[in-house]
Amino acid sequence: xxxxxxxxxxxxxxxxxxxxxxxxxxxxxxxxxxxxxxxxxxxxxxxxxxxxxxxxxxxxxxxxxxxxxxxxxxxxxxxxxxxxxxxxxxxxxxxxxxxxxxxxxxxxxxxxxxxxxxxxxxxxxxxxxxxxxxxxxxxxxxxxxxxxx
Amino acid sequence: xxxxxxxxxxxxxxxxxxxxxxxxxxxxxxxxxxxxxxxxxxxxxxxxxxxxxxxxxxxxxxxxxxxxxxxxxxxxxxxxxxxxxxxxxxxxxxxxxxxxxxxxxxxxxxxxxxxxxxxxxxxxxxxxxxxxxxxxxxxxxxxxxxxxxxxxxxxxxxxxxxxxxxxxxxxxxxxxxxxxxxxxxxxxxxxxxxxxxxxxxxxxxxxxxxxxxxxxxxxxxxxxxxxxxxxxxxxxxxxxxxxxxxxxxxxxxxxxxxxxxxxxxxxxxxxxxxxxxxxxxxxxxxxxxxxxxxxxxxxxxxxxxxxxxxxxxxxxxxxxxxxxxxxxxxxxxxxxxxxxxxxxxxxxxxxxxxxxxxxxxxxxxxxxxxxxxxxxxxxxxxxxxxxxxxxxxxxx
Numbered sequence: 386x387x388x389x390x391x392x393x394x395x396x397x398x399x400x401x402x403x404x405x406x407x408x409x410x411x412x413x414x415x416x417x418x419x420x421x422x423x424x425x426x427x428x429x430x431x432x433x434x435x436x437x438x439x440x441x442x443x444x445x446x447x448x449x450x451x452x453x454x455x456x457x458x459x460x461x462x463x464x465x466x467x468x469x470x471x472x473x474x475x476x477x478x479x480x481x482x483x484x485x486x487x488x489x490x491x492x493x494x495x496x497x498x499x500x501x502x503x504x505x506x507x508x509x510x511x512x513x514x515x516x517x518x519x520x521x522x523x524x525x526x527x528x529x530x531x532x533x534x
Numbered sequence: 535x536x537x538x539x540x541x542x543x544x545x546x547x548x549x550x551x552x553x554x555x556x557x558x559x560x561x562x563x564x565x566x567x568x569x570x571x572x573x574x575x576x577x578x579x580x581x582x583x584x585x586x587x588x589x590x591x592x593x594x595x596x597x598x599x600x601x602x603x604x605x606x607x608x609x610x611x612x613x614x615x616x617x618x619x620x621x622x623x624x625x626x627x628x629x630x631x632x633x634x635x636x637x638x639x640x641x642x643x644x645x646x647x648x649x650x651x652x653x654x655x656x657x658x659x660x661x662x663x664x665x666x667x668x669x670x671x672x673x674x675x676x677x678x679x680x681x682x683x684x685x686x687x688x689x690x691x692x693x694x695x696x697x698x699x700x701x702x703x704x705x706x707x708x709x710x711x712x713x714x715x716x717x718x719x720x721x722x723x724x725x726x727x728x729x730x731x732x733x734x735x736x737x738x739x740x741x742x743x744x745x746x747x748x749x750x751x752x753x754x755x756x757x758x759x760x761x762x763x764x765x766x767x768x769x770x771x772x773x774x775x776x777x778x779x780x781x782x783x784x785x786x787x788x789x790x791x792x793x794x795x796x797x798x799x800x801x802x803x804x805x806x807x808x809x810x811x812x813x814x815x816x817x818x819x820x821x822x823x824x825x826x827x828x829x830x831x832x833x834x835x836x837x838x839x840x841x842x843x844x845x846x847x848x849x850x851x852x853x854x855x856x857x858x859x860x861x862x863x864x865x866x867x868x869x870x871x872x873x874x875x876x877x878x879x880x881x882x883x884x885x886x887x888x889x890x891x892x893x894x895x896x897x898x899x900x901x902x903x904x905x906x907x908x909x910x911x912x913x914x915x916x917x918x919x920x921x922x923x924x925x926x927x928x929x930x
Binding site: 393394411414417418419420421422423430431432433451452453454455456457458460461462463464465466475477479484485486487488489490491492499503504505515525 | 651652654655657659661664666667668669670671672673674675678681682683684685686689690730731732733734735736780781783785790791792793794795796797798
């Protein structure tokens with residue numbers, strides 16, 4: 386059976402089609418140009434702003450590692466994992482985006498190990514899979530080292 | 535000072551994993567605080583409960599739950615929730631009522647009965663809840679955030695795993711002297727190093743447990759305290775319950791990202807630092823006048839961060855202060871003389887109240903073997919999930 390690819394949360398990142406640049410999607414206020422991720426679609430949260438239109442904006446595709454860790458124990462629900470399978474730790478990254486001046490969390494792409502990482506290293510956002518169930522492949526974003534230091 | 539209120543009584547139920555209802559723990563702590571104050575429950579005019587999200591409906595209306603358990607007597611009631619800062623909000627509420635003349639005698643109670651393992655979000659499919667999302671999308675547990683801060687300190691300031699372990703060793707030594715602490719055994723650096731990694735670089739003994747426990751305070755007007763025969767009680771001089779200022783640039787639970795600082799220049803002061811500053815400003819004293827501090831050591835590394843945020847040392851100098859022994863019992867400015875969360879484990883709504891119980895004991899000179907000689911002023915510092923500041927300054 387083929388699974389439908391569905392973003393685990395709608396509107397937070399672009400479709401992961403071949404050849405298109407995958408990006409996280411935030412929103413930007415037309416009045417004060419404040420950027421929000423996760424996207425803010427109701428009201429601008431800059432307290433000095435009288436409020437503008439919030440329009441989608443792609444975030445910088447690359448950033449630098451602010452910090453990183455891993456999860457040696459299975460997180461509780463709603464994180465999805467097979468309780469029958471041995472727990473395999475994954476790496477969690479906090480990434481600083483220079484233009485947006487913000488830090489965004491994300492899991493590292495599969496295969497990235499703690500030993501591969503240093504604070505300040507450049508990483509890029511790539512499409513990833515969070516989990517699969519009977520009918521759906523739940524897609525997400527991952528951070529992947531670019532190889533440049 | 536006109537803003538002072540008196541702490542006439544402090545009481546606790548020992549921390550542990552007792553497997554009973556939070557109501558029972560809270561009632562024990564409340565009775566202990568009333569007895570300590572020499573005040574009957576019937577004389578309490580306002581009861582303020584710090585809520586727990588883990589006891590079902592009675593937990594959401596903790597003020598009334600404790601009032602019922604102690605026996606309905608008609609007191610004004612308030613129930614507050616602010617995650618880890620719930621206790622400070624309860625104290626702040628009681629203080630405002632006393633200073634406004636709405637009540638002379640208030641009872642503040644917080645209690646929790648904690649589950650096993652990681653704290654998890656409320657159930658259901660709730661993609662509008664950032665707390666739910668961080669688990670669903672990232673599996674980002676609380677210790678994962680603690681570990682991100684710890685790694686950042688290692689990279690920026692050169693803190694080491696040995697420094698973090700030393701915080702545990704220090705707090706365990708103090709906790710061993712506290713009959714209300716859950717963990718009362720000395721811990722060595724080797725014990726910490728031998729414990730399992732939970733979220734690299736933090737190990738099990740770097741991270742606070744979740745506990746059952748309860749703490750309560752009897753708070754009164756200064757005038758009532760005098761009439762009650764307590765002319766020189768411990769006084770609460772400040773309660774900071776401030777929120778962050780946009781843009782918030784330090785990653786915090788349960789957020790998936792910080793605010794963007796692209797449109798608005800950040801103030802340069804972190805949220806945590808602003809909590810202590812608000813308390814110092816309200817109290818009219820500074821960090822140099824402190825005798826001790828109780829800070830929220832959810833992790834060992836976070837205790838070092840607090841040293842800097844409450845102004846005990848400059849940014850990046852927390853580990854140096856620790857290595858000098860300044861923050862240990864007998865040091866220049868002992869921190870977490872109670873044993874801290876390292877020795878207690880976190881009983882969420884009780885914890886900020888328990889911090890004030892420790893200040894009270896110390897300022898009365900009744901902290902036994904862990905007494906800070908000549909203690910005159912102390913600060914508590916804490917931060918509740920979603921942006922709740924929590925800091926109390928008490929003086930004698």
